[in-house]
Amino acid sequence: MRPSRCRSHKRCPSSACSAAASVKPSSKLKQPGIDQGKVTVVMKFGGSSVANAQRMREVADIVCSFPEHLPCIVLSAMGKTTNLLLQAGTEALTTSPSSIRSLQPLRDIKELHRTAANDLRVDGKAHGEMESLLNELQQLLVGISIMQDLTPRALDSLASFGERLSTRMFAAFLRAEGLLAQQYDAWDLGLTSTDDFTNADVLYEPTLEKIAAALAPQDGPLRTIPVVTGFLARGQNTGAITTLGRGGSDLSATVIGAALDLPEVQVWKDVDGVLTSDPRIVDRALPVPMLTYDEATELAFFGAQVLHPQAMQPALQSRRLAVRVKNSYNRRADGTVIVQQRDMANVLMTSIVLKSNVTLLDVVSTRMLGQFGFLSTVFGIFADNKISVDVVATSEISISLTLDPSKMWSRDLIDEELDALVLAFKGVAKASYQRNMSIISLICNVQRTSQILEKVFKVLGSEGINVKMMSQGASKTNISLVVGEEEARPAIAAIHREFFHC
Ligand SMILES: Nc1ncnc2c1ncn2[C@@H]1O[C@H](COP(=O)(O)OP(=O)(O)O)[C@@H](O)[C@H]1O
Numbered sequence: 001m002r003p004s005r006c007r008s009h010k011r012c013p014s015s016a017c018s019a020a021a022s023v024k025p026s027s028k029l030k031q032p033g034i035d036q037g038k039v040t041v042v043m044k045f046g047g048s049s050v051a052n053a054q055r056m057r058e059v060a061d062i063v064c065s066f067p068e069h070l071p072c073i074v075l076s077a078m079g080k081t082t083n084l085l086l087q088a089g090t091e092a093l094t095t096s097p098s099s100i101r102s103l104q105p106l107r108d109i110k111e112l113h114r115t116a117a118n119d120l121r122v123d124g125k126a127h128g129e130m131e132s133l134l135n136e137l138q139q140l141l142v143g144i145s146i147m148q149d150l151t152p153r154a155l156d157s158l159a160s161f162g163e164r165l166s167t168r169m170f171a172a173f174l175r176a177e178g179l180l181a182q183q184y185d186a187w188d189l190g191l192t193s194t195d196d197f198t199n200a201d202v203l204y205e206p207t208l209e210k211i212a213a214a215l216a217p218q219d220g221p222l223r224t225i226p227v228v229t230g231f232l233a234r235g236q237n238t239g240a241i242t243t244l245g246r247g248g249s250d251l252s253a254t255v256i257g258a259a260l261d262l263p264e265v266q267v268w269k270d271v272d273g274v275l276t277s278d279p280r281i282v283d284r285a286l287p288v289p290m291l292t293y294d295e296a297t298e299l300a301f302f303g304a305q306v307l308h309p310q311a312m313q314p315a316l317q318s319r320r321l322a323v324r325v326k327n328s329y330n331r332r333a334d335g336t337v338i339v340q341q342r343d344m345a346n347v348l349m350t351s352i353v354l355k356s357n358v359t360l361l362d363v364v365s366t367r368m369l370g371q372f373g374f375l376s377t378v379f380g381i382f383a384d385n386k387i388s389v390d391v392v393a394t395s396e397i398s399i400s401l402t403l404d405p406s407k408m409w410s411r412d413l414i415d416e417e418l419d420a421l422v423l424a425f426k427g428v429a430k431a432s433y434q435r436n437m438s439i440i441s442l443i444c445n446v447q448r449t450s451q452i453l454e455k456v457f458k459v460l461g462s463e464g465i466n467v468k469m470m471s472q473g474a475s476k477t478n479i480s481l482v483v484g485e486e487e488a489r490p491a492i493a494a495i496h497r498e499f500f501h502c
Pocket residue numbers: 010045046047048049076247268269270271273274275276277278279280304305306307351
């Protein structure tokens with residue numbers, strides 16, 4: 001039984017909760033995987049898992065609680081460091097170079113890392129490396145202030161400091177505890193990406209081979225624990241630091257797992273696994289024991305923050321790689337295991353996901369074109385405007401689709417851009433749009449659509465919620481419903497009650 005007040009074991013102040021029990025500073029840590037001679041598992045810890053010195057101790061304890069495994073550890077930045085770095089960059093644009101050192105986010109980052117490093121008693125060398133990174137960070141912010149420019153490339157350099165600091169600190173802490181550990185920046189291992197700053201794609205061909213070579217046992221069996229920066233890579237043409245999109249450390253972990261052809265990657269978070277809904281919407285959401293790669297991808301693509309949308313790609317290529325989502329605040333919870341296939345016989349609903357701030361675009365043919373010409377013209381206009389769509393429903397003469405404008409255009413220009421898009425259809429079709437919509441994605445057993453939709457529409461009807469568009473499409477795992485923004489949360493709560501009885 002779970003303790004009360006702690007349904008999903010998110011960080012929990014309750015003293016009744018085992019997740020809140022702290023681990024004492026430990027000098028009892030034993031080198032894990034000593035007999036393995038090579039990396040046998042990847043363990044990724046997200047920002048919430050390494051938010052401060054105490055959490056880093058807990059993480060070291062978790063790592064050593066698997067004595068049979070030699071792990072490759074992938075870390076995110078401590079706590080909210082990435083947000084602070086990006087905020088510092090924005091504030092630098094309106095701050096004079098001589099005042100950069102006083103920027104609050106920069107001071108917070110320094111304070112967090114210095115306090116934790118002191119607390120963890122890292123050695124002088126690691127202190128020195130961290131101080132020189134903090135200095136470099138300050139100089140970069142001064143540069144941004146002088147140039148009055150914050151390019152995507154500079155944003156990625158800026159964002160990289162979080163992982164570069166956290167990994168140096170953690171590796172030094174493990175060494176201070178008597179373990180063998182070595183820090184790596186992702187590019188030391190050969191993690192190569194496209195040059196799409198802030199959202200780069202991993203280039204698998206060079207990357208997998210290079211990682212396998214870099215982490216292979218060299219002169220005799222490997223005993224040292226590699227501690228690697230998540231989220232980061234180097235662009236193949238520019239050679240500059242890139243980031244893999246927010247939450248990208250999950251992807252770094254699965255890339256390394258696939259490169260080493262491992263059976264398991266563990267991603268440690270602050271929830272008991274992937275849940276039946278976002279716990280910030282449904283506080284009684286339950287852990288889902290098993291998911292397929294496809295389900296996890298759909299769930300992430302349609303907005304569940306818990307996993308990076310690309311994180312299953314390496315697993316799909318490897319096919320034998322299981323991704324296990326675990327809770328570093330409640331390690332006894334089983335978590336969720338994500339695999340290639342699972343038995344769907346008894347599955348109806350798996351998880352309910354919300355994506356907000358969506359725009360619904362209706363395009364109705366003026367009947368000057370046949371059906372084939374109509375659809376190809378509409379998608380030609382999207383291609384010309386570099387617009388990708390999330391959900392689509394078509395009839396012979398009309399098409400409805402959802403756009404996520406915040407991904408395409410600067411927030412200030414969204415209305416102007418949408419008006420320009422509507423104009424682009426002139427002479428072909430009548431287009432109109434509605435903003436402030438939400439997509440509710442039902443990750444479910446689409447083999448049983450009738451049963452699922454009967455329940456969903458019964459419950460939405462009784463709540464007086466009107467569905468504006470619905471799409472099942474080719475996906476075997478997802479039915480999407482578009483509703484007004486203000487109706488989305490009550491709709492999810494009601495559907496959750498209907499399917500999960502809580
Ligand atoms: N379906 C879901 N299952 C679990 N967590 C979810 C879900 N949807 C959204 N979340 C949110 O995702 C968070 C975990 O993801 P994230 O913060 O990226 O973890 P980390 O930084 O530890 O890798 C949870 O705290 C929760 O608020």
